[in-house]
Amino acid sequence: AQKITQTQPGMFVQEKEAVTLDCTYDTSDPSYGLFWYKQPSSGEMIFLIYQGSYDQQNATEGRYSLNFQKARKSANLVISASQLGDSAMYFCAMREGARDKLTFGTGTQLKVEL
Amino acid sequence: EPEVTQTPSHQVTQMGQEVILRCVPISNHLYFYWYRQILGQKVEFLVSFYNNEISEKSEIFDDQFSVERPDGSNFTLKIRSTKLEDSAMYFCASRGDGLVSYNEQFFGPGTRLTVL
Numbered sequence: 001a002q003k004i005t006q007t008q009p010g011m012f013v014q015e016k017e018a019v020t021l022d023c024t025y026d027t028s029d030p031s032y033g034l035f036w037y038k039q040p041s042s043g044e045m046i047f048l049i050y051q052g053s054y055d056q057q058n059a060t061e062g063r064y065s066l067n068f069q070k071a072r073k074s075a076n077l078v079i080s081a082s083q084l085g086d087s088a089m090y091f092c093a094m095r096e097g098a099r100d101k102l103t104f105g106t107g108t109q110l111k112v113e114l
Numbered sequence: 115e116p117e118v119t120q121t122p123s124h125q126v127t128q129m130g131q132e133v134i135l136r137c138v139p140i141s142n143h144l145y146f147y148w149y150r151q152i153l154g155q156k157v158e159f160l161v162s163f164y165n166n167e168i169s170e171k172s173e174i175f176d177d178q179f180s181v182e183r184p185d186g187s188n189f190t191l192k193i194r195s196t197k198l199e200d201s202a203m204y205f206c207a208s209r210g211d212g213l214v215s216y217n218e219q220f221f222g223p224g225t226r227l228t229v230l
Contacts, residue, residue, distance in 0.1 A: 035217075044221065044223045091157060095217075100147075100162045100164075101147070102147075102149075102157075102159060102219060103159065104156045
């Protein structure tokens with residue numbers, strides 16, 4: 001089974017609208033962390049937001065928030081007030097237990113339109 | 115703002131040649147990583163490095179690969195005899211050990227390796 005599943009290969013959103021990018025995960029470890037990274041066309045990986053499995057509240061960072069639903073094993077990224085510069089590939093990733101590696105999903109290509 | 119740097123940005127090599135990809139992690143970070151991304155695919159973990167030794171490696175990281183921290187600032191990935199399938203973007207990442215930003219791995223801009 002895939003550890004991280006991103007079911008939306010591509011998404012479109014109008015400028016200034018909010019958009020939700022889906023991510024579901026699979027782990028039996030009670031301790032884990034979930035991450036979102038942005039990859040613009042230039043190729044670099046930009047860290048956006050982190051959610052720990054024991055965190056009581058959903059993580060927020062500026063226009064980014066993480067809708068963490070533990071029972072459903074989902075960690076959706078919400079981008080509010082989309083901007084043209086948000087057009088990029090977005091990757092969800094997980095770190096499990098004491099292991100240090102990140103396991104990535106296949107990504108969602110987001111295009112923000114005028 | 116401190117950042118991870120990588121050189122070169124693009125490396126072209128012939129099959130069978132050795133390549134060394136270089137990274138300078140963020141200066142007070144203690145955990146170092148290499149990932150790769152084959153064009154159009156997801157990012158895959160290769161190896162993690164802490165306290166001058168490999169802490170974890172993936173099945174991709176076979177005997178052809180090695181990592182080294184030759185001095186206090188550089189972190190290198192060596193591929194001894196490159197294959198066509200090694201063509202990918204290679205990302206270096208680093209992580210701190212403090213109370214703030216403990217969890218985040220910060221990525222460098224990547225080195226695009228092309229094996230001909």
